[in-house]
Amino acid sequence: MVRTAGSDGVKTLQAIRKAGVKRIYKHGFEAMKLRSLAEDVGIQAGSLYNYIRNKEEFLFLLLKEVLEELLEGLERELAGIDDPKEALIRFINFHLRWHTARKEEVFIGNMELRSLSKQHLQEIIRMRTEYESRLRRILERGNEAGEWSVADPQVISYSIIASLTGVCNWYSPRGRLSQDEIIAIYTDHVLGAVGAR
Amino acid sequence: MVRTAGSDGVKTLQAIRKAGVKRIYKHGFEAMKLRSLAEDVGIQAGSLYNYIRNKEEFLFLLLKEVLEELLEGLERELAGIDDPKEALIRFINFHLRWHTARKEEVFIGNMELRSLSKQHLQEIIRMRTEYESRLRRILERGNEAGEWSVADPQVISYSIIASLTGVCNWYSPRGRLSQDEIIAIYTDHVLGAVGAR
Numbered sequence: 209m210v211r212t213a214g215s216d217g218v219k220t221l222q223a224i225r226k227a228g229v230k231r232i233y234k235h236g237f238e239a240m241k242l243r244s245l246a247e248d249v250g251i252q253a254g255s256l257y258n259y260i261r262n263k264e265e266f267l268f269l270l271l272k273e274v275l276e277e278l279l280e281g282l283e284r285e286l287a288g289i290d291d292p293k294e295a296l297i298r299f300i301n302f303h304l305r306w307h308t309a310r311k312e313e314v315f316i317g318n319m320e321l322r323s324l325s326k327q328h329l330q331e332i333i334r335m336r337t338e339y340e341s342r343l344r345r346i347l348e349r350g351n352e353a354g355e356w357s358v359a360d361p362q363v364i365s366y367s368i369i370a371s372l373t374g375v376c377n378w379y380s381p382r383g384r385l386s387q388d389e390i391i392a393i394y395t396d397h398v399l400g401a402v403g404a405r
Numbered sequence: 406m407v408r409t410a411g412s413d414g415v416k417t418l419q420a421i422r423k424a425g426v427k428r429i430y431k432h433g434f435e436a437m438k439l440r441s442l443a444e445d446v447g448i449q450a451g452s453l454y455n456y457i458r459n460k461e462e463f464l465f466l467l468l469k470e471v472l473e474e475l476l477e478g479l480e481r482e483l484a485g486i487d488d489p490k491e492a493l494i495r496f497i498n499f500h501l502r503w504h505t506a507r508k509e510e511v512f513i514g515n516m517e518l519r520s521l522s523k524q525h526l527q528e529i530i531r532m533r534t535e536y537e538s539r540l541r542r543i544l545e546r547g548n549e550a551g552e553w554s555v556a557d558p559q560v561i562s563y564s565i566i567a568s569l570t571g572v573c574n575w576y577s578p579r580g581r582l583s584q585d586e587i588i589a590i591y592t593d594h595v596l597g598a599v600g601a602r
Binding site: 235238239318360363367368369370371373374377378385394398400401402403405 | 560570572575602
């Protein structure tokens, strides 16, 4: 993520990123050795520094890119939606699809914040807060429109996000329920919780 | 957790356990060195083996003891409660109090399952499933009694537990809301979600 000249460089960087996610997911960030990461992608340990400045920055950029994609995805999902109930349904749908598709990155994003520098941690928390605030705003708009009456939109936005993200812990594409069935169950549950079933 | 003769042994074991939780919480299980753990409690690295058979077993016993206490606590909380709504309210109350009081152990319990042996992992999952099934049974009993109508008690039990456990991520005793206020918000939210507000 430092110098990446040409398409080979981009491919190598993608491979490093992918291998990094797998290693951190499996063993934890602190236990990850850069030498092992270089071996995973078939390059010399020294060459790794063409792509990564250091371990901590690698983690930061990994988490940052994931959050950027998450925020952009949500932006597209909610574009032009004024109705709060419709926006809430779309948020649930988007959050569940995105998080079940990227379980490993979600896990790392929740676990390895402890290994970030103070400055990088603040930046990541700022982005997470931005994402959470989209849901909070939807709940507030529903309050204003008389669609529902949520006493504490901030706490309830945390509650909804935690409940949806929890699906990562047990969801399997080969499980009892399809993704669409799960989304239907959670949508009904959340609409009931806010009083808009 | 192997040989613990006399009260000094028990105290040392408790100190090892406490130091272990802090280390795993901060750096991750794989990055924890037994030598550092011995230093934390002021004993020789070799003496540690009077208390711990090996690292993996230490983690297993740590998680197992936490789950045993959790299950026993819930048992006491629900003893003699027949009414499903009352049982649900008590479950929410108990889960929130217990998890906000023991954030570090909760974090480890959610993160470090990857480091357990297959047999130990199965044992821990069995205990977690037992805990989750108490909530599922409450939801089922509410269905049977006509108290509410929850379409998929298993999924909804996961959803409720994830949403409650999520409070660990942001709760602070010095925060905007007291523990009682948080419990009131979540109770109302969950009762709404199952249709029993």
